[in-house]
Amino acid sequence: MIDRVAAPRATLPKDLAANPRLATWVGFERDRVLVRVGKVELGQGILTALAQIAAAELGLRPDRVLMVAADTASSPDEGITAGSMSVPESGAALRQVCAEVRWLLVRAAARTAGCDPTELSVADGVIRDGGGRYLSTYWKLAAEISLDVEATGEPIPAATGTAPAADLPRLDLPDKVFGRPRFLHDLVLPGMVHGRVVRPTRRAARLVEIAGEPLRAVSGVLATVRDGSFLGVVAQREDSVERAAAALGGAAVWRGGVELPDEDDLTSYLRAAPSEATVVRARDGADDRPAGPPMFGHSAAYSRPFLAHASIAPSCGIARWDPDGGGLTVWSHTQGVFPLRAAIAQATSLPLDAVRVRHVEGAGCYGHNAADDAAFDAVLLARALPGQPVRVQWSRRDELGQAPFGPAMAAQVSAGLDGDGRVVEWTYDVWSNGHASRPGYAGSPGLLAAAHLERAFDLPAAVDPPPQRGGGTSRNALPAYGFPRQRITAHRVLTMPIRTSALRSLGAFMNVFAIESFMDELAMLTGHDPVAYRLAHLTDERARAVVAQAARAASWDDTVTGEGRGRGIAFARYKDRGAYCAVVAEVEAVQEVRVRRLVVVVDVGRVINFDGVRNQIEGGAIQATSWTVKERVRFDRTAVTSTDWESYPILRFSEVPRVEVHVLNRPDAPSLGAGEAAQGPVAAAIANALFAAIGVRVRDLPLTAERVIAAMDA
Amino acid sequence: MEEGFAVRETYRFTVNGVDREVHSEDDTPLLTVLRNDLGLTAAKFGCGLGLCGACLVLIDGHPTSACDTPVWAAAGRSLVTAEGLGGPDDPHSLQRAFLTEQAAQCGYCISGVLISAAALLRTDPAPDEEAVAAALDRNLCRCGAHGRMVRAVLRAAADGGDPQ
Numbered sequence: 001m002i003d004r005v006a007a008p009r010a011t012l013p014k015d016l017a018a019n020p021r022l023a024t025w026v027g028f029e030r031d032r033v034l035v036r037v038g039k040v041e042l043g044q045g046i047l048t049a050l051a052q053i054a055a056a057e058l059g060l061r062p063d064r065v066l067m068v069a070a071d072t073a074s075s076p077d078e079g080i081t082a083g084s085m086s087v088p089e090s091g092a093a094l095r096q097v098c099a100e101v102r103w104l105l106v107r108a109a110a111r112t113a114g115c116d117p118t119e120l121s122v123a124d125g126v127i128r129d130g131g132g133r134y135l136s137t138y139w140k141l142a143a144e145i146s147l148d149v150e151a152t153g154e155p156i157p158a159a160t161g162t163a164p165a166a167d168l169p170r171l172d173l174p175d176k177v178f179g180r181p182r183f184l185h186d187l188v189l190p191g192m193v194h195g196r197v198v199r200p201t202r203r204a205a206r207l208v209e210i211a212g213e214p215l216r217a218v219s220g221v222l223a224t225v226r227d228g229s230f231l232g233v234v235a236q237r238e239d240s241v242e243r244a245a246a247a248l249g250g251a252a253v254w255r256g257g258v259e260l261p262d263e264d265d266l267t268s269y270l271r272a273a274p275s276e277a278t279v280v281r282a283r284d285g286a287d288d289r290p291a292g293p294p295m296f297g298h299s300a301a302y303s304r305p306f307l308a309h310a311s312i313a314p315s316c317g318i319a320r321w322d323p324d325g326g327g328l329t330v331w332s333h334t335q336g337v338f339p340l341r342a343a344i345a346q347a348t349s350l351p352l353d354a355v356r357v358r359h360v361e362g363a364g365c366y367g368h369n370a371a372d373d374a375a376f377d378a379v380l381l382a383r384a385l386p387g388q389p390v391r392v393q394w395s396r397r398d399e400l401g402q403a404p405f406g407p408a409m410a411a412q413v414s415a416g417l418d419g420d421g422r423v424v425e426w427t428y429d430v431w432s433n434g435h436a437s438r439p440g441y442a443g444s445p446g447l448l449a450a451a452h453l454e455r456a457f458d459l460p461a462a463v464d465p466p467p468q469r470g471g472g473t474s475r476n477a478l479p480a481y482g483f484p485r486q487r488i489t490a491h492r493v494l495t496m497p498i499r500t501s502a503l504r505s506l507g508a509f510m511n512v513f514a515i516e517s518f519m520d521e522l523a524m525l526t527g528h529d530p531v532a533y534r535l536a537h538l539t540d541e542r543a544r545a546v547v548a549q550a551a552r553a554a555s556w557d558d559t560v561t562g563e564g565r566g567r568g569i570a571f572a573r574y575k576d577r578g579a580y581c582a583v584v585a586e587v588e589a590v591q592e593v594r595v596r597r598l599v600v601v602v603d604v605g606r607v608i609n610f611d612g613v614r615n616q617i618e619g620g621a622i623q624a625t626s627w628t629v630k631e632r633v634r635f636d637r638t639a640v641t642s643t644d645w646e647s648y649p650i651l652r653f654s655e656v657p658r659v660e661v662h663v664l665n666r667p668d669a670p671s672l673g674a675g676e677a678a679q680g681p682v683a684a685a686i687a688n689a690l691f692a693a694i695g696v697r698v699r700d701l702p703l704t705a706e707r708v709i710a711a712m713d714a
Numbered sequence: 715m716e717e718g719f720a721v722r723e724t725y726r727f728t729v730n731g732v733d734r735e736v737h738s739e740d741d742t743p744l745l746t747v748l749r750n751d752l753g754l755t756a757a758k759f760g761c762g763l764g765l766c767g768a769c770l771v772l773i774d775g776h777p778t779s780a781c782d783t784p785v786w787a788a789a790g791r792s793l794v795t796a797e798g799l800g801g802p803d804d805p806h807s808l809q810r811a812f813l814t815e816q817a818a819q820c821g822y823c824i825s826g827v828l829i830s831a832a833a834l835l836r837t838d839p840a841p842d843e844e845a846v847a848a849a850l851d852r853n854l855c856r857c858g859a860h861g862r863m864v865r866a867v868l869r870a871a872a873d874g875g876d877p878q
Contacts, residue, residue, distance in 0.1 A: 043820025043857055169816060176821030177809045179756025179796040183822065186755040238750055239742040312760055312768055312822045312856045364820035364857040396761040611816055615862070619819050622858030645765040645854065653850040656860040 012153045013092035019076035020150040025097040028142035036068045038078025039090040043364035046086045049609045052168040057098030059122035059159040062168050070337045070359040080336035084673030099156035108145050109135045121160045167611045184333050184360035185316045189389040195381035196245035197232040201639040202257025214251035218244045223384040228454035232381045258497045260635050267303045267410040270431040275491040280474045283486045294416025294424050302514040304701040306633035307406040313363030314394040317375035323387035327354035332375035333362025340372050343439030347450040368438050368501035370403035373448040401643040406503025407433035411514040421526030426483040431491040434462030435472030435506040461496040470575035476508035480573050481537035505679035512680025516570035520688040546582040546601045547571050554584035554599040564589045568688025570681040579604040579677035585685035589693045593629045593703045595657040605669035614661045616674045621659050624682035626651035629703050725789045730798030738785050745769045745780035756796035756825040767853035770826040771795050777833045796825035811870035819857030827853045831867045
C-alpha cells in the first residue's frame with residue numbers, strides 16, 4: 001500500500017510544466033517501463049532515487065523501471081543537475097507523471113470492465129478488480145491509450161496493491177564492482193580515435209609558434225588542429241596521442257597571460273578588486289521584540305582559499321561529426337545536456353537541432369568541473385575527422401590546473417550584544433568571485449577552448465545564481481538566527497584572474513564557516529555553552545530539533561578528555577530553505593588537525609531513500625573535512641602550481657573521521673535534497689572543535705599546522 | 715591504420731589466468747594496453763603518476779599502478795585486474811560485501827580499492843579497521859565513501875576473505 005494521495009496542485013511541478021507531455025517521461029517496452037529524466041547520474045545515486053519514485057507511483061517492481069540516460073534527442077529538459085534540486089524538482093515531476101500514467105491505464109481497464117477505477121488495484125503492472133480478478137496489464141493496455149498528452153496536474157488516488165521498495169540498492173553499482181564498462185571513460189565507439197589538447201599554463205596566453213617539427217618522430221598521428229591559440233592533436237592510439245601531445249607541448253611557444261593575485265593575501269585581493277555589492281538583507285528591528293542599543297561588540301574576519309573539484313577521474317568527452325557535415329553528436333559527463341548543447345551550438349555556429357548531447361556517467365561530480373570543456377575539446381578535434389568519433393581525456397595536470405575552481409572568499413562579521421549576551425546587531429560582508437560560469441553564463445558559451453579560438457568567445461567574470469536558486473556568493477550569508485538588526489552584503493568580484501565556478505554548496509561552505517565560527521566566538525565571549533547559545537537564538541522548531549539531537553547524539557555534556565582533543569558544534573539550513581543540518585565534530589590537534597568523529601543530524605523533509613541520504617551526507621561530510629583541514633589551490637604569479645596529488649593533497653583513508661549520520665524523517669514535509677547540506681556545518685564544527693581543543697581560533701582555511709601556528713602568533 | 719615506423723614488440727603475460735599477447739611500443743603504459751588492447755576496463759586512469767590508486771592491478775600478487783608501469787615490465791608476469799577477482803556468478807567476497815554495504819558513490823575508485831583490499835586479505839585474513847585503512851591509504855576516493863569501503867572490507871574478511 002502507498003499511503004499517500006498526490007497532493008492537489010494549482011500548477012504543475014516546475015520541470016513538468018516545462019515538459020508537460022507524459023510520453024516525454026514514460027514509455028512502455030515489452031515488460032519494462034522506460035523512464036526518461038533530464039537529471040543525470042553524477043555518482044550521487046540520483047537515478048536510483050528517481051527509479052524508486054517511478055516504481056512506487058506506477059505500482060511496479062523497481063527492476064521493471066529502466067532509467068534512460070539524459071539525451072537532448074529524447075529527454076525532458078530539466079536544465080542542470082545541481083544545487084540538491086534533483087529530488088525536489090525531478091522527483092516532484094516524475095511522481096505526478098507516473099501517477100497520471102498509472103491512472104490513465106487503470107481507467108482504461110475500468111472502462112473495459114465497466115467498473116469504478118478507484119476499486120481497482122495494481123500489483124507490478126497487473127490490474128485487478130475489487131474482487132482480485134485479473135483484468136489486464138500495463139503492457140497490454142499501453143497500446144490502447146496515448147501518452148502523447150499533457151499532464152493535467154490533477155490529484156491522483158494513491159496506488160494500491162504494490163508495496164513501495166525501501167532503499168532500492170544503487171542500480172549502477174554491480175557494473176562498477178565487477179569492473180564492467182560503465183563510465184564515459186570506458187566507452188568505445190566504432191572507429192574511435194584519441195585526441196589531446198595542449199594548453200598554456202598561463203591563463204589567456206597566446207600561441208605564438210610551434211618550434212621545429214615536434215611530431216616528426218611520433219607515429220600514428222592523424223591530425224593536428226590549430227585554431228587561434230587552440231592546439232590539439234588526434235592519433236589512432238591513446239599512447240600515440242599522449243606522445244604527440246607531450247612533443248607538441250614542448251614545442252609550443254606561448255606569450256602573455258594574466259597575472260595572478262598573491263596567494264598568501266587573498267583577502268586583500270578580494271576586498272580591493274572591483275566588485276558589485278548586493279545588500280542581501282537590511283533589517284532595522286524585529287517585529288516582535290524591540291532591541292535596545294548594544295552594550296558591547298565583537299568582530300572578526302574569515303577566509304577560504306580557491307578549492308579544486310579534484311574528481312578522481314580527469315574529464316573526458318567524445319564527439320563525432322556527421323561525414324556529410326550535417327551535425328554533431330557529443331557524449332559527455334556534463335551536468336546538463338541541454339545547456340551544453342546550446343553552448344556548443346553557439347560556439348560552432350550550428351543550429352541547435354544539429355547538435356545532440358548524450359549523457360554518460362563520469363566519476364563523481366561536485367559542481368562545474370571540466371566535463372563541458374572536455375566535450376568541446378572533442379568537438380573541435382573531431383571536426384578534422386568527419387565520421388570518426390574522437391575521444392579526449394584530460395590529464396591530471398589540466399584537471400587540477402585548468403578546470404574551474406571554487407572561488408576564494410573573504411568575510412567580515414561584526415555583532416553588537418545586549419547585556420545578556422544576545423545579538424542585537426549583526427553586520428556581515430562577504431567578498432568572492434562569482435560561483436557560476438557554466439555553459440551559457442553571461443552570454444558566453446563558457447567553454448575553455450572557445451576562449452582560445454581565432455573567433456574567440458571570452459570567459460567573462462563568473463556570475464552568481466539568482467537568489468531564487470539560492471544565490472552564489474550570498475548562499476547562506478543570511479544567519480538562521482533571529483537577530484533584530486541585520487545588514488548582509490555580498491560583494492561579487494568583477495575580474496577573474498583565476499577561473500571560478502560552482503563547487504558543491506557554492507558560497508554556503510564559507511558563509512556557514514564564518515557565521516558559525518563567529519557564533520562560537522560570541523558564545524565563548526559571553527560565557528555561554530555553544531549549544532545553548534544557538535538554541536537561545538533559534539526559533540524554527542526544525543532547526544532546534546537538529547541542534548538538540550546532534551548534541552544528544554554526541555554526548556555534548558560529557559567532558560572531552562585527552563591531550564589536544566576538543567568538540568565543536570555548528571548548524572545551518574542549506575540555502576535558508578533547504579535541509580537542516582547540525583554537526584558535532586571531535587578533533588585531535590597534536591602535530592596536525594585530525595578529525596576523529598563527526599555526528600551529523602539532518603532533516604531533509606520526506607526521505608525517498610534513507611541509505612541514499614546517509615551516503616550523500618557521509619560523503620559530503622568527509623569531503624568537507626578534506627576541504628577544511630587540507631585543501632588549497634596553490635599558484636604563483638603566473639600559473640596554478642598544485643597540479644598533482646602531492647601538491648593538492650586530499651583526505652586519505654587513514655585520515656577520515658568516523659561519521660555518524662542521523663536522519664530525522666519528516667514524511668509530511670516536502671523533500672529538500674541532501675547533497676550539500678553538510679558542507680558548511682562540518683567546516684565550522686571542526687574549527688570550533690579546534691578552538692575547544694587548543695584555545696586557538698583559526699579563521700583562515702584550511703586548518704593546517706601552518707595556519708594554526710600563524711593564528712597562535714597573531 | 716598502420717602505426718608508421720614505430721618499433722613495436724610482442725609482449726606475453728597472463729591476465730586473470732588467461733595467456734595474452736600484445737603488440738606494443740615498449741614504453742606504452744600497461745594501463746593503456748589493458749584497457750584499449752585487451753578491453754579490460756576495470757582499472758581506471760586517474761593521474762598517470764601512480765599517486766591515486768585508480769589503476770591498481772595485481773602483478774605477481776602485488777598491487778601495482780598500471781598507469782606508470784611500462785608494458786615491458788609486465789612481460790612474463792601474472793596479472794589480476796578487478797574483473798579477475800570475480801563476476802556476477804562467482805563474486806569475490808569483497809565484491810559481495812561492497813554491494814551489501816553499498817560501498818561507493820561514483821565508484822570510479824572501486825576497482826583499485828578492491829585490488830588493494832584483495833592483496834590485504836591474502837596476507838591478513840582478519841584485519842582490524844586500522845589495518846584496512848592502512849592498506850587502502852594509497853587509494854584516493856573523492857566522494858567520501860571511505861567509511862563504507864572499510865566496513866565492506868571488514869565484512870568480506872568476516873565472510874571468509876580470499877576465496878582462492
